[in-house]
Amino acid sequence: MQNYTFEDMKQIDRSQLGNMVPLELFRTIRLIGLNQGLPLGGKSTTATIGRKIGHSLPVQSIEELLELFEELKIGIPRIVYRDEQRINIAVDDCFCKGLPTLEEEKMVCDLEGAIMEGALSKLLDRRITVREIKCNVIGDEHCEYEIRL
């Protein structure tokens, strides 16, 4: 075997600790490791990582992608707007919910948007773009992404 696939990630055999890790670990990797640990907030690296993850997800439709987001406990996504050119997806209970606002008010859910971007680009077989437009951590009512088709 040369590389791991998403299916391999589900092969878990831990007798005592099971298949869960705490949200603070995910946040620590995301925010302290990637966001604060890489130059320029890890912008381009995070985009690359997210798209790669998105590509690896075994989803056949946007609905399946949204279900998987919830299954993975990233957040609870729902489509709030859709036309020919654009889809807006709000995410409730996002992993960032409850974090304090930083002095430099910035949105933090770029990786999750890049995951959607990778998954949807693969699904539609062309390059689409996903932009973070709202985030809990800057006082918005939920996190939201705008997808340009």
Ligand SMILES: [Zn+2]
């Ligand atoms: Zn957010």
